[in-house]
Amino acid sequence: MILKEVMDSKGITRYELAKRTDIKYQIIDNYYKNTVTRYDGGTLLKICLALDCEVGDIIKIKDLP
Numbered sequence: 918m919i920l921k922e923v924m925d926s927k928g929i930t931r932y933e934l935a936k937r938t939d940i941k942y943q944i945i946d947n948y949y950k951n952t953v954t955r956y957d958g959g960t961l962l963k964i965c966l967a968l969d970c971e972v973g974d975i976i977k978i979k980d981l982p
Contacts (some may be wrong), residue, residue: 920948920975923968936961948975 924934929939931949935942941962947953948964960970 919951919977920964921951923970923975924949927968929968934964934967937967940964 924931929937931945932942934940935945938945938960939962944960945964948960957977961975964975965972
C-alpha cells in the first residue's frame with residue numbers, strides 16, 4: 918500500500934495527519950501524492966507511529982530502469 922491507501926482505509930485526512938505528526942501539510946501532501954524524491958527517516962517514523970503501520974505499508978519501491 919502507499920500512504921494514500923493507508924490513510925483512506927483509516928479515514929484520516931492529510932490535514933489530520935499533519936496535526937497528529939506535527940509535520941507541515943505540504944510535506945504530508947508530497948508523501949500522499951507520492952512525489953517525494955528524498956525520504957526522511959524521522960518523517961517516516963512519525964507517519965508510521967501516527968498511522969500504526971510499518972514503513973513498507975506506506976512506501977512502494979519501483980524497479981529501476
